Amino acid sequence: MEHYDILIVGGGAAGISAAKAAKGKKVLLAEREEKLGGILLQCAHRGFGGDLSGMEYAATLADDLDNVEISLNTTVLSVSENKTALLSQKDCGRREISFSRLILATGAMEIAAGALHIAGDRPKGVYTAGMMQKLVNCNGFVPDGPVVILGSGDIGLIMAETVAKMDIPVTLVEKAAALGGMARNRRRLDGLDVGIRLGSTVSEIFGEKELEAVLLSNGEKLLCKTLLVAVGLECDRKLIKKLENPEWLRLCGNCERVHPMIESVINDGTQAGEWVCGI
Ligand SMILES: Cc1cc2nc3c(=O)[nH]c(=O)nc-3n(C[C@H](O)[C@H](O)[C@H](O)COP(=O)(O)OP(=O)(O)OC[C@H]3O[C@@H](n4cnc5c(N)ncnc54)[C@H](O)[C@@H]3O)c2cc1C
Structure with a gap:
């Protein structure tokens, strides 16, 4: 089973920012869609980082990820107390990995x-x-x-x-x-x-x-x-429902609380990535 220092679940603004900040660690960023960006990819309106559309803003975010293994079309199905995760990758089947730290960046669900x-x-x-x-x-x-x-x-x-x-x-x-x-x-x-x-x-x-x-x-x-x-939106924490708040877990972005502005999501994700580096 392959081991990662850090597994990040969700490749929206929060997960991308966490991955960028987790320099020097062996990072896996798992995103269930075929592109990184999360909710930004459906926002054609302007108002992100000044006057960019969400789609344009997503393109500026997804650079500088050289240190990160990115697994697209990959859904994290479950996470266990023993620090393993089951991943399902479209057309490639399932694989289990182990990790030292988990950053949950799964966003929010609509009611x-x-x-x-x-x-x-x-x-x-x-x-x-x-x-x-x-x-x-x-x-x-x-x-x-x-x-x-x-x-x-x-x-x-x-x-x-x-x-x-x-x-x-x-x-x-x-x-x-x-x-x-x-x-x-x-x-x-x-x-x-x-x-x-x-x-x-x-x-x-x-x-x-x-x-x-x-x-x-x-x-x-x-x-x-x-x-x-x-x-309204509800934080998406389905994946960690059965976990009892372990010290190796950190939440960021809309799965931690719903953020109306992108800047606070970036800040939150960056802090989560830095937390991992500080351990
Ligand atoms: C409709 C809307 C309009 C907004 N407009 C503005 C605006 O004009 N200006 C502004 O500054 N901010 C705006 N925001 C706020 C801000 O842009 C968002 O809050 C922010 O982009 C959320 O980022 P996130 O990474 O937390 O979540 P998301 O972008 O939702 O990312 C979560 C990611 O996790 C993935 N994921 C979930 N579960 C799994 C799993 N089990 N396995 C693998 N991947 C998984 C999802 O596919 C998704 O890509 C808006 C938000 C919304 C919802």
């Missing part, structure tokens, strides 16, 4: 419609906002309108802008009395034709096979063919 107290089925046309962001920006998908977006955090705001700029009717529904997210993302809606319903939520979904409409808690029924759920 899906199934987890919400909304009556009705979950027909075709119901997505999480991040999933739709990836479909639109990476696969050229065009959502069927009208679109309703539930939740006005940063992802909801960014998707409202994206959909409105495609000339598709869009309504943003927010249960608070004011829009959420960062001010700079709220400004994205200035001058765009986006319907806004504050102080309300989606309480029922209509449509058996395909989405037809949603009922809001204020009694209004909105006809729609697409519902995007943008109600």
